[in-house]
Structures are given as structure tokens and as C-alpha cells.
Amino acid sequence: MKIGVAIVKKKRNINPSKTLVLGFAILILVGATLLSLPAATENGEGLPFLKALFTATSATCVTGLVVVDTGSTFSLFGELVILSLIQIGGLGFMTFASFVFMLLGKRISLKERLVLKEAINLNDFTGIGILVRRILLFTGVIEFSGALLLAIRFSYDMPIGKAIYYGVFHSISNFNNAGFDLLGGFHSLTSYVDDPVIVLTICALITLGGIGFIVMNDLYEYRKTRKLSLHTKIMLITSISLTLFGTIAIYLLELGNTKTFGPLSPLGQVLGALFQSVTSRTAGANTLPIGDLTHATLLIMMFLMFIGGGSGSTAGGIKVTTFVVLLATVWSQIKGREDIVIFKKRLVKEIVFKAFTVAMCGFAIVAFVTFILSITDTGHHFIMYLFEATSAFGTVGLTMGLTTELSPIGQLLIILTMFAGRLGPLTIGIAITRRRQKETFHRPKGNIMIG
Template identity: 65%
Template sequence: MKKIKNYFDPPKILVLGFATIILIGAFLLTLPIATVNGKGLSFLNALFTSTSATCVTGLVVVDTGTTFTKFGQLVILSLIQVGGLGFMTFGTLFAFLLGKRISLKERILLQESLNNLSIEGIVRLVKRIFIFTAVIEIIGSLLLSFRFAFDMPIGKAIYYGIFHAISNFNNAGFDLMGEFRSLTPYVEDPLVTLTVCTLIILGGIGFIVMNEIFEYRLTKRLSIHTKVVLVTSFILVLSGTILILLFEYGNNKTLQPLSVSGKILSSLFQSITPRTAGSNTLNIPDLTQPTIFLIIVLMFIGASPGSTGGGIKTTTFATLLGAVWSQIKGKEDVVFFKNRIVFETVFKALTVTISGLFLVIIITMFLTITEKGKDFLMILFEATSAFGTVGLSMGLTPELSPIGRILIILTMFAGRVGPLTLAFAIAMKRKPDPFRYPKGRIMIG
């Protein structure tokens, strides 16, 4: 009995839950009704697409707009919504509707799923999540539908507006524009660009941060977590925009032909979308190598904890930078906003970063073997995009070998559930050491 109880601890339940949803989605996409040709996808392609949607990545081996029927597209959209908010969040919604009481175990699972610091107020947060999601996605749908209505029939415009609002708020990056174009036709359109940017940012900062901002009018305070997320996100977006503008300004395949406002808008968009969204208004293979490498770094950092995005997270990145700065200044403590960060958090940030880096390196190494003749930067870009659940690609995804597709599937899954959660789910139950060893010193640097 004890072994069974240990087997179904929160990390294992989260991993198994996401895996189950992916398999159900893959089965539905193999049905003849899911594709335009009436044959359904092969199981491997269906598994890849289902994993990409559930893990809110956006990497695609077939074009979403031209391959799938409305049924197939709605399956993908449902997987995006469930994957973005988390299956435990949806389970709680059904419990609300059935009038069921949320047990302590379910609250602990929600805490793990949302990456919250405590279970206090977790049920109230879940209710807020659905309200925030509904309001943001409805507003986004209306704005995008209004703009798309100038280019297509009103019914199609509304459908496209809803699909792209949900996809981008959940940081998925799936689109219906056809021919892998993403949002490139709207590169200089301020309404589409700024609406999608806002959806990506709101989905990427995390529901905990969103909730604190909503309650600020009453509490007049923000937690250190929210402050770190907002400041780090702002710095990353601003610096990314400036660097992309500088790197691409003279590139006649990207920014050079655009107006001044178009250059700024597209640079802003390409700085925000690596935060695990995956949509793009510039053709990724046409970008210069410095921009490609910058996007790889931004994809690896990703979004913020408790959000719809992936990556090592903004707070992890900020904590590591804080630790480095403290060491340079000869101080023991990492301090943000006059608050000392506990060593446990610093060690966890280091573990998450090294685990993510190790995964990207290993997958990149294997892909250089399976995808012979492909450019190394293209392969590294693909592996990082999969880990960060971003969905941007330099064109490698549709050309991946069967083994390459399996490797990317595993990487997307690990990136969504988190390397640590996956490791905890696989490992035996952790036990504290019964004693401590004497201190030892080694030379560093």
C-alpha cells in the first residue's frame, strides 16, 4: 500500500497526466475525419503534433491550416488550451461544476502544477485563472477577428481570431495562415502585432503574477517573485528588441525593406515571441546569425513560473545572475529588492539550468547524427526551441527523420513538465541524508 502511495506522488501524476492527454490527442489526429485528405495522420506525425500542442510548443511537421479539417484543428486547439492551463486546472474546473470539494491531495497537485509556493488560496487562484483566461482570450479574439475581417469572410475571420488568440495566449504558436507563413503577412500591422505581443506577454508572466497585479488596487503590494518576473521580463524584451533592430537593420531579407515603425514592431515581436510563443512576423531562416543566436538564448530562458510557457524561466535566470553578481562583489547572499534569496532557491536555479543545458546539448548531439548534412546552428535552434516549448524553427521540423522526430517529442515533453519534475517522477522517493559529511574545499576558476 505504501509503495502504491509513493508511486502516485505529484511529479508522477503530472507526468502521467500529460502523457495520457498526448496519447488521446494523437489517437484523434490519426482518425480520417481529422485531415483534409481523409486518411488521418500517421501515428508518429500525430504523436508529434499532439505533443507539440499539449506542450504548447508549436513545432509542426505538417501545416496546420492546410492539412487538418475543422475537427483536427479543434482537437489541436483543445490540446493547446488544456496543455497551457494544465490538466489539473481543468480537473478542478470540472470538480467545481459538479459541486465536488477539492481535497488536500488535489490542492497539493495544483500547487505542483502551477508551481506555486504554497497551497494557501490555490483554489481561489484556479478560479481566477479561468476568469483571466476567458477575458483575455475573448478580447484578443475580438481584436484579431476585426483585423482579419478586412482580408477574409467574416465567419473565417472570427474563427481565425479565436484560434490565434488561444494559441498565442497559451504561448503555443500554432497558426492557420498556411504554407508555414505564421504571421509574416502582418509584419507591419500594429493591431495584429501588438495584440499578439500582449497575448504572449500575459500568458508568459504567469497567473500568480497576473493575480497579484489584479489585486494590487486592494493590497498595494507586490511580492518579490512578481517584482523579479516583471523587471526581468522587461529587461529581456527591451534588450532583445534593441539588439534585433541593430543586427537586422541592414538585412534586405528582413528589416531593411520595412518602414521605421515596421522595423520597430517586427523587432519587438521577434524579441517577445522567443519567450516560448512560436509565432513570427519575420522569416526565421533569413535572420542573421547574431539574431539567431540571440533568439536561442531567449528561448532557453523562456517564460516565467506558473505560466503557459517553458524554458528555465525568468526567475531562474535572474537568480543565477544575482548569484554571480554576489560572488563578484564578495557577498554571501543573493539579494533582490532588499530580500535575501535562500540558498535552496539558488541551488534549485542552478540545477534547473544545468539540467536544461545538459538536455539541449544531448539532443543536439544526437540530432547531428540523425539529421546528417544539416547546419549545426539549425539543429541547435531546433533543440532549444523544443526544450523551451517555443515552436520557432529554421525549417528543420518538416524534414526531421523518424528518430529525429522522436527526439524532439521527448524534448518538448521534458520542456513542458520541467526537467526537475520529470527527474523526480522517474527517480525513487527522495530521502534526506541521515548525517552530514565534513566540509571539503576544491579550487574553482
């Protein structure tokens, strides 16, 4: 009995959100320190610390926004530091640490399980050790397959050793939804816009990384259970729907744009629209020049960036499930229903409250960052500030060209936005506030007019 009480007390004293925030912050600072070393850059001078901090934050938060060109600025050491930050940041540092503990034969403690539960967004501790192993298995298999396909394709354009390295780098970068590339010149993958192998392989990597490890595990278990969870059903159906919507919308909106679709074949136009739809969900690579896209296309992309990918994935944004809960709530109100039902399952009020909180915090962050950027970095079109803020919050990494021109204040603001977008505004809010206390009484009901 005393042991049980002790465990409960210990559990209450643990703040997983605070551990996650501090862990990511420490990882970013270590990465920034390494990137500022002379050995990290080709010129042997190292990066100024602010630029190193920006790059480390972008890599750890798997965003992809860069203030210097990755391929031409960093040495092999610097590129490997960035790649390590992407991998650890994408998996989550606690998932990575737990794997190291397992290799050393150590058990995962209660505190570590609590933090893992928060990081992966689980509802309970059931099978968390098995899930960690599977996450690493899924990651290894997918990244290896992507690296192999990309290396084979790159081998036609460069020496085999360089092709293998490029294949590995771009596979890890895109599976973790980071979008960093080594092709140089801030052009990302625009030279491969009509290449089916590159486009489809990277689209697959981005999609698999963005649906989340919980969905992957659920699909893996399907052969035994023949059932899919509500979360998985929502993720699969909505992700496919958003990808199709984005592809069709971008294709139609860019069809008459000579700067983007003009030089492309019909197949290249379809592949370009597909890639931009997929990458807007939080990856950061691009095959079409972002600055030349129509404003209507940019709005569609910002909509997709704000939604992001799946909970417990390498993606950012408010998450697909949050978006669906918001839609279901609105629909229930329109239909005059008391319960919010998705796939014949009734959602509890706590989920609805959490979804609205995440969405409103996301809107507030994007609006605030856009407002501040328009003050500190004057001289640009308003849509560039809005696009940059949405991209940073969604940890996407797409830019209309503003990133490299940001002032020091603008860089710090985007750093904080990427950090908030990766961890989630709710996680950061809980980390910096006191532990929730259950109310012992309820105040009298009030009534106000809405609408």
C-alpha cells in the first residue's frame, strides 16, 4: 500500500511537458554550439551564434527554414550535426534516449514513461516499450528504403559515393518532415520537379512521417486485430482527402501561371501540384518556386501548413485530428445535436476543449508573429510575413524568400515560433504553468448571447 502511494506521489510531482520543453531546448543549444565551431563550415570560420541557433532550431524542430545554404555552407561535420538533430528531433529525444537505454539493458523508469507518453501523445502506458522498438523499426525500414531509391536515382547525376550520401541525407530529412537539402542555391528540389522517382519517393517519405507512429503501429497490428482505431481512421481518410484537395486546387490555380507550370510537361504539372500539396503539410522541400506561385495557391498552402500532420508524428501544425474535431463540432452545432460523433463514436468534452485551445493558440501565435514581423522587417508584402509565420508554426520550412533577409529580431521570433510549433502551444503552456487542480466546486451558470 505504501509503495502504491509513493508511486502516485512521485507521478504527481513529474511534469512531462516541462521535461520535453527543457530537453528540446538543451538539444538545440548543443546543436547551435557545434554548428558555431570552425569545423562545422566549409570556410573554417563557423557560423555566427544566432545563425547557428536558427539552423539548430530548424533542424531539431524538423522545420527546414534556413538562413544560410546548407549544401554550400556546411562541412561534412556540420551536415552530420544537422542530420543528427533532424533524426533526434523527428523521433523525439525521449524516444531516442529510451532506445539507448534499451541497448544498454536498462529499464525505462516511470518518469521516462510519463515523458514518452506525452511526447508520443499516448492515452496510457500500455505496451510503451514495444511501441518504442517498433517506432525505431519503422523508421529504419522506411528511411533505408527511401535512401536506396534516392541513391539509385542520384547516381545518374553524380558519383556513386556522393549519391549514397545524398540519398541517406534526403531520406532522413524528408521522412522526419524537415526539408533540408544539399542541392545548393536555395533551389531545393526544383530541378527534379518532373522526375517521378524523386517526387514520388519523397512524397511517400513525407506522408509516412506525417501520419504518425501510432497510425503505423495500428496498421501493423491490423493483421492480428482486423480493427483500426478511431484515430487511425480519421488520420488516413483526412490525410488522403487533404492531399487530393491540395493537389487539385494547386493544379487548377497554377495552370495558367507561366512562371511555374509554363515550362513543364502535363506530367510535370501534375507531379508539381502533388508535391506542393504533400510538402505543405509540414515537410519544407519544394519543386515549384514558392515566390512565383499565385496568391490563391499560397493561401491554399497556408491552410495545409496550419493543419499539419498527425499527432505523435514528425509533423507540426495544429494536427489533422484537431482539425477534424473542430469540423465535427461545427457540424453538430449546425445540426442541433448535443453529442459530437465521428464514425459512430461520441467524443468527450475534454477532447473538444483541447482541440479548440490548440487551434486558438495556433491562430494567436501566427497572427502575433505576422504582426511583429511586419514591424521589425519592413519592406516586404504582407503575405510574405503571413506565409513565413505559418510555415514556422507548422514546422514546414517553405518560404517566399523572407528567411534569409530576416533581421536579428525576426530570426529570434521565428526561432521561438518553430520551437512552439514543434512542441505544441498546449505542451509549452502546461510546462510553464502550475499543475492543474481539480475544482472542488462549480460556480453558478451564466448565460451570454452568441452569434
